[in-house]
Amino acid sequence: MDTTYLRQYNQPQKVSVIIPIYNIKPEFVEKCLDSVIRQTLEDIEILIVDDGSSNGILEKCLKFYNNDKRVSIITQKNQGVSTARNNGVSLSTGKWITFVDADDWIDINMLEILYKRGEDTNSEIVICNSFKEINAKSTQINIFPVDIELMNPNQKEELMLKTIISKHKTFSYNSEIVSAGATWAKLYNRKFWLENDLSYDKNLVRSQDSILNIYAFQIASKISFVSKSLYHYRYNELSAVNKYRKDALHSYELAISRFEEFANKFNKNKVYDEAIKIRKTIYFLHSITLDQFHKDNNLNLKYKIESIRVNREKNIFSDIFTNIDYSNYSFGVRVFLFLIKIKSYYIAYYIYKFTDYFRRYIRYKS
Secondary structure (H helix, E strand, C coil): CEEEECCCCCCCCCEEEEEEECCCCHHHHHHHHHHHHCCCCCCEEEEEEECCCCCCHHHHHHHHHHHCCCEEEEECCCCCHHHHHHHHHHCCCCCEEEECCCCCEECCCHHHHHHHHHHHHCCCEEEEEEEEEECCEEEEECCCCCCECCCCHHHHHHHHHCCCCCCCCCCCCCCCCCHHHCCCCEEEEHHHHHHCCCCCCCCCCCCHHHHHHHHHHHHCCCEEEEEEEEEEEECCCCCHHHCCCCCHHHHHHHHHHHHHHHHHHCCCCHHHHHHHHHHHHHHHHHHHHHCCCCCCCCCCHHHHHHHHHHHHCCHHHCCCCCCCCHHHCCHHHHHHHHHHHCCCHHHHHHHHHHHHHHHHHHHHHC
16 A cells, blocks of 8 residues: 555544545546535545556546645555555544545535534434436435434334345335445444444455445444435446446355345344345346346357356355245336246346347437
């Protein structure tokens, strides 16, 4: 880890903002950093962790470093976002820490609002709602629709379940995406983080943030929630999470095993079993879209179908095709799931290809 561009402070800052970057578009990084630098809460440090970028983005970051004494830059060889975040935390000095993805941005008063709530309630974690940004369309994402000064045990259990799934019949409020598990739109007390040895699992490629948060939420005794949407999550089809990945299912298997370990360790009830089964189903179907059905997979179709068949028979996924509650899924997922269940792989392939092409066409036209 090269810390040549690390600032020194006479006293700890109020909030450390950790921003991992890796080959992000310059205009995305600029919007992100502008939104952080312009915060109404000025006593912050901004830790940019460059995970071995090769597109020259470091030069863009150096301009911010030279113009604002609150900006530090940490460079490392490409080791993944988990290591980048962990290194950022290890070098942070703030009383509170937060994470911002380099292609996202935050409202000008986000840190001030979350910091004040954390100080007023003596919380260990403060969370806010967010927006999902697709092109010029902004959609509000609510974990809960109202402010919660301090979560009660039932609200905390719902929050933990929402790191696994976004909707369930037992929830007081259903969300659109699993934003409760996301790294962003959260403020963590740094002392709480360090005393409980929290860190991102560098062995996980998927859901490392959800795994960290479900443990953090379990351990925390005081969690506060701000209903305002203050964080802007940019959905990007070309991001790393949507790129072709050979044997994508393996990374999801590791994530599932971590969720199951958590449920067993804390003796969670059957709702967690149901939630993990739903997440397991989504992971299985998503792995197909990232591997066998992905446009960049140039293997023979017959080989792709055989690969799906083999994965379907794995023990870890054997239960997802029994007693399926289709009400837990959107219409598109229900169709996809049903076709895989009855082993109509070729039909599933061609339907997916058609709908994917149509979706891209509509998005291009709009």
